[in-house]
Amino acid sequence: MFNSIADVTSGLLGQQYIASDEIATVVYLAEKMGKPILAEGPAGVGKTELSKAWAGATGRELIRLQCYEGLDESKALYEWEYAKQMLYTQLLRDKLSQIVGEAQTLGQAADRLAGEENVFFSMRFLLPRPLLRAIMSDKPVVLLIDEIDRADAEFEAFLLEILSDFQVSVPELGTLKARTQPMVVLTSNNTRELSEALKRRALYLFIDYPSLESELNIVRMRVPDLSPSVAKQCVEIVQRLRGLDLKKSPSVAETVDWAKALVAINARHLDDKTLNDTLTVILKHESDIQRARRVLSAGKARDVGVR
Amino acid sequence: MDERVVEFVSALRSNGVRVSLAESVDSLKAVEVIGVLDRDRFKNALKATLIKEPADVPVFEQIFPLYFGSGGPEMQQPQGLTKEQQEMLERALDELRQQIQELMRMLAQGQRLSDEQLREAARKSGVTRQMRGMNQQVREWLTERMLRQLGLTPEQLRDALESLMKQLKMQGMDREGRQEVSETIQQNADAMREQVSRFVGQNMLNQPSDNPRRRRIDELMNRPLSSLSDAEAEELRNHVRRLVAQLRARAALRMRRANQGNLDAKSTIRHNQRYGGVPIEIKLRRHHLKPKLTVIVDVSTSMRPVAEFLLQMVYEMQDQVSKARSFAFIDDIHDISQPFNEHRPEDAVPLVLHSIPPGHYNTDLGNSLVTFSREFLDTVDRRTTLIFVGDGRNNYNDPRADLVQMLKMRARRVVWMNPEPPYMWGQGDSDMLAYAPLCDAVHQVATLQQLADAIDDLFQHRV
Incomplete structure (x- = not known):
């Protein structure tokens, strides 16, 4: 548990996550108020990473629910394990006939069988999916609901019910209430407008691309082997590329990948050739790469001209 | 302090930020947790609880210092003066x-x-x-x-x-x-x-209990689209996304309720093979609930505002539609589905309108229909809802109502959206009276509100 905002910052830092003051404040608030966090922002700025770091820092288990179009309750909440039930019925056939065997009438037999129903509709045959797992867990967990904007609007409505009272009703078993309240992080890449109700319930956190300085810190922390001058150059180029109108701007994750790649090929400095060879690590569209090459080489030419 | 926060919330509201009661309660709780000593953290706490749209952040940044300003430099007394x-x-x-x-x-x-x-x-x-x-x-x-x-x-x-x-x-x-x-x-x-300066700022902001921006949106929603100024249209455009989110939620809810279908025998047998053919998991046939839309839009000068908003809304709702094709016409028909498949709706609409410039064309739906039934007839089948958006004014050209009749036979529904009020139909060069009886529904869509209602209606008529 965190006792102060500074605690949060240092806890997350221990998980190699550099949290801005804003992020730390929101996490602290979520912890104290028991509210979900809704994190929005461009892809690859560390929304998912935040929840991992949070779980790591507090020693909680991270349960992840990846959303996609068509995700429904049975995949998110629970399912009955039919196959296992079938198997048990087969194996327990003798025992069952024993129970039913002594019955005089059909009605009696049915009654006796009904008495054993609980065996088959018990937790043993319930296959908990992420949401139920988070609720049923004995120890508090961090529940990451990733890319909620990809799920259908109806799933969002269903999620609201769960997030507001942290209980689930399974018709055969009754209501299952959360033993410990999970900390929830919802992430969204903002591909569609989320419902007002969901936003109302959550603490809102907009994570944008980091500034040059903090991105440099991230690279230094994640890839300590890279020489400082190359790291700086690397981050500067990425920051510059984000300013261009590209199909897909390079994310922080890709900056880190790039830095790792540079270490792997043992680059001492970032010359034209290395840059050309490794640009594909941060840019994933051919047209973007062409464009970046043009812009970067033009920049270089201008620098030379000045000298 | 609480009072100050509440005042601040009402200032946010009067500047058009939506803050619910629950959120303002949250903000007070958050302040309790964070305390007021560190101004930045205090600010972040308020921001996280009150501001839920990136678009509202500038308003927040603007108002915050007025209410919780650093107070300016402190007043001081002259130091080091002797008694004399x-x-x-x-x-x-x-x-x-x-x-x-x-x-x-x-x-x-x-x-x-x-x-x-x-x-x-x-x-x-x-x-x-x-x-x-x-x-x-x-x-x-x-x-x-x-x-x-x-x-x-x-x-x-x-x-x-x-x-x-x-x-x-x-x-x-x-x-x-x-x-x-x-x-x-x-x-x-x-x-x-x-x-x-802060006093003046607060006085200008603090108009609690009435919300000029929201009232304005309500008013704009009910103004004829053709009479909007550019600034007003822009304001409404920003509102469309929110409107669509509401419509989508409604549509999705309806779908959820209507999700029970008939037994799908084929799928049930296939799925239950693993239980030795005992039908344990029942598979139901899902209704083809999502409508398939084909939209034919008049983009002549008089119709542009309506066309623009309609296209934007239809494509924002795309996840509730199984397939959407759209065509624009003035004197002849153009397939405009392509830009919508490649761009986001708000970018595609101007692109399309730009590629078909208004001019002194001769609006001719008859001719457009001829081309449409020659080349794009495959876009209309028994699952399609065909939507015409136009005023039905054909410049005395042949209306070709027979083609609409033919399309009606093929399509599931034919819906007409016309910005003109019914009493204008049939006057001058309007052929609306010839088209209207052939349609399953005719909506008047002069305002955004009417447009939203008409679109909502589309999603109510599922198979």
């Missing part, structure tokens, strides 16, 4: 003209303006609660007027300070003492100016 010098200052102040005496006394002693004084000055300089809206220029102008009223403008202050200095010299205060007094007064004057 204090008395000199006192006497010098007494000697000043009545007008500036009070002000200089406050500045020299480091007193803030009281609320009463502020209100008095505001009344005299015409800063009233009627001042609406956040206009930076108006705010500066009013601040200037209030400062003048209080005698705090730089020129006024310089004059006043000069006469005070003269008096002090006559009283025999040494240079250093005078320097000290003068510096303190100037610093205090800065603080006081800040106080006035």
